[in-house]
């Protein structure tokens with residue numbers, strides 16, 4: 001559904017649609033999952049308008065951005081273990097003034113006591129107070145893994161992304177990303193967060209919740225289902241690329257269901 005919506009939105013505005021593999025969390029990547037995703041996109045008629053980049057091949061780029069942030073004293077080393085932090089998700093800034101050496105420590109970015117707001121094209125105004133709601137957040141883990149928040153902000157900038165269309169599960173990450181972009185002097189982006197497809201238990205459809213993989217043999221029928229779930233006018237069953245072309249021509253974001261979740265899209 002995210003692929004359909006982002007593709008139609010980009011193409012309806014004569015933009016480019018770009019595939020990026022966000023795989024910095026290397027130990028958690030399922031073997032072959034990337035190839036499976038790319039095969040799926042292909043079977044459903046999607047083609048990236050730029051070379052597909054893999055974030056795990058770009059770690060030196062993210063590291064150089066961390067060096068920039070270090071020079072400006074926007075980041076610091078944090079020695080807190082997960083055990084110390086416990087389940088409290090808002091970091092209290094314990095290591096902020098310790099001046100720890102960066103070697104082998106997590107790296108956190110400082111946030112300030114201010115509201116960050118943005119106008120989501122679908123969800124309306126969304127705000128967070130960085131200090132109160134989020135706290136200083138990790139850009140690089142102690143084990144060297146680059147955090148998604150940093151990688152995505154850097155690549156959106158380097159790939160000259162203007163519009164982000166993604167699932168509403170990422171809504172609460174957006175203020176952090178806007179903050180990082182501001183610290184780095186990057187231009188602001190437009191956001192649209194789509195309602196998430198839920199199962200009958202009210203859980204997001206995902207591998208963790210044992211959602212079934214897409215059956216590529218039924219790509220046209222499934223594509224039609226996704227288009228309809230997004231509130232769009234139906235398209236004629238055909239080859240997926242032709243169905244997408246029709247969906248682009250009919251694309252109307254005012255028809256996308258309101259809210260952050262979609263129930264019972266499987267009738």
Ligand SMILES: [Zn+2]
Nearest residue numbers: 078079080095
């Ligand atoms: Zn700490």
